Amino acid sequence: MSMYKKIAAGALALALGLPALAQAEGKIRIAEQFGVVYLLLNVAQDQKLIEKHGRKQGIEIDVDWVKLSGGAATNDALLSGSVDVVGAGLGPLFTIWDRTRGRQNVRAVASLGNFPYYLVSTNPAVKTIADFSDKDRIALPAVTVSVQARILQLAAAKQWGKEQYKKLDPITQTVPHPDAAAAIIAGKTELNAHFGNPPFQDQELAGNPKAHVVLDSYQVLGGPSSATVLYATEKFVKENPKTTRAFIDALVEAAQLASSNPEAAADAYLRVNKGNIDRALLVKVIKDPKVQFKVAPQNTLGLAQFLHEVGAIKNKPASWRDYFFAHPAVDTGS
Missing domain, CATH: 3.40.190.10 (Periplasmic binding protein-like II)
Known part of the structure; x- marks a missing residue:
């Protein structure tokens, strides 16, 4: 079954009130979107870093990748049980975090870095x-x-x-x-x-x-901000601790590669996305001093609290930790 058919099946199950598709440890389905902001995922896919770090955890991990567009689509896919982790902006994260509190308890597992939009x-x-x-x-x-x-x-x-x-x-x-x-x-x-x-x-x-x-x-x-993040349901994170750890460890390694070797990261992006972007322009983007590749979030709370102030979300986070799962790799976040 193709990933798009899986997403459609998951959405149908949700609509009919059927249980979401269950996943055992050693399987992760990741929905990403378009752009260099997803470079860490591209590097991880190209270099098979999730599989590599899974083996360090003693498990073989089967990784599925799908591309979607827009936070509404990624949130629908996550809540339908069609994917396990989604990459999207802080806006969709705050929306789904707010709406699933006390139920699926969706939170972020990592940032994808700081990028000016x-x-x-x-x-x-x-x-x-x-x-x-x-x-x-x-x-x-x-x-x-x-x-x-x-x-x-x-x-x-x-x-x-x-x-x-x-x-x-x-x-x-x-x-x-x-x-x-x-x-x-x-x-x-x-x-x-x-x-x-x-x-x-x-x-x-x-x-x-x-x-x-x-x-x-x-x-x-008010400064560099982690505008794009990766998030999942509490159920997936709790039931798949080794897979989740391997995923985050893979992102950490991908961030190190992107920071130390922009040319190699650019080539990984081009291989995965098969786009027509000029390589020199891509390398320039990756080398931009305003771009910072790291998994710990930075400067995210202000936007969340603004959305609460204007009534866009009901719950007011007291800290960025309210909408992030705890993990040593993100412990220095903000």
């Missing part, structure tokens, strides 16, 4: 978010729930006040990053802005002379 526009009149009008269209991976959508809401709250945090929501559209980047570069559709991630934002800036940065996520969040 740029809101890029091709409209020369748009210098700041205050310049957007109802004629503009901003692409992002999932309206309302994606981390880009949530950061945009935080920026709007800072610009116009918390009661206006949704001010720009009406001009946002759900578009996968590759499609949005292609539209921005071509400049022939109604989409004239994209809140993306690397390397798509870098391709846009290099590929369209009108493209320019309107907003940097680091500016909104």
Whole structure:
């Protein structure tokens, strides 16, 4: 059965109230999305690091990989039992953490590193978010729930006040990053802005002379932030301690490789994604001093508490540890 059929079956089981597909220790199904923010997963897949660290735990691990787009899709896949771990932004994490407290108790297992996310526009009149009008269209991976959508809401709250945090929501559209980047570069559709991630934002800036940065996520969040994370249900983590440990250990090794050998990491990305991105541009993105590969989260609590303040989530986390599983590799987080 293909992974996509498994996801559909899982979703059907959820809809019918049937038990989710059970998984024994030694099996992990991982849903990722698009971009260099998922580089650690790409390296782990290319180098078979999860399998390697599984053998160190005395088990053989069967790893399944699937690509999805948008936090809503990844959250649906996780709750349906179709996948075990998903990679998505902080926005979808906070949504699912909030909604599953006392039930599936979804929390993050690791960060994928710190990456600046740029809101890029091709409209020369748009210098700041205050310049957007109802004629503009901003692409992002999932309206309302994606981390880009949530950061945009935080920026709007800072610009116009918390009661206006949704001010720009009406001009946002759900578009996968590759499609949005292609539209921005071509400049022939109604989409004239994209809140993306690397390397798509870098391709846009290099590929369209009108493209320019309107907003940097680091500016909104007050510094480097782990905007993309990996999360799972409490049931999976508790029932699969060796598999979970091997997974995190694999990420730690992948982070070390990406930091010490950007060229090798770029080649792994290209092999896994089979994309048409220019290798030199990709290496430049990976070497960007603003990009930091590590599994411990950084600067995540502020966005979570903002979402509680405006009523987007019901539960207010007192600490980042409330929405992360405990593990030595993430112990220095924030």
